[in-house]
Amino acid sequence: MQTKQIRLTFLTPEQSLSIAQGDIILHALTSAGVPIKHACSNGVCGVCLTPLLDGEIDYEHRHPHGLNEKEKQNGYFLPCIATCKTDITIAQPKVLVKPK
Ligand code: FES
Numbered sequence: 001m002q003t004k005q006i007r008l009t010f011l012t013p014e015q016s017l018s019i020a021q022g023d024i025i026l027h028a029l030t031s032a033g034v035p036i037k038h039a040c041s042n043g044v045c046g047v048c049l050t051p052l053l054d055g056e057i058d059y060e061h062r063h064p065h066g067l068n069e070k071e072k073q074n075g076y077f078l079p080c081i082a083t084c085k086t087d088i089t090i091a092q093p094k095v096l097v098k099p100k
Pocket residue numbers: 037038039040041042043044045046047048049066078079080081
């Protein structure tokens with residue numbers, strides 16, 4: 001299976017993750033320890049909102065209900081239902097899990 005890269009511009013130093021094409025982006029982020037907050041994991045609540053700076057994602061048959069027009073226009077996407085179509089670059093997710 002092909003892999004894609006996710007560039008995380010908000011970490012210092014900047015990091016990249018490999019993700020298998022077809023894998024959900026949120027899973028790759030949480031497995032790598034990125035403290036992204038999420039709740040419904042099916043594109044409804046909008047908690048996982050993340051800015052996509054570069055590249056293309058794919059929702060396949062899923063629908064991003066948790067994303068409004070304005071957020072879409074501002075380049076946000078929902079990583080809990082998205083896969084990578086190309087290598088992507090993301091900025092800091094809107095809500096991060098607070099360190100305990
Ligand atoms: S976790 Fe609810 S929309 Fe992503």
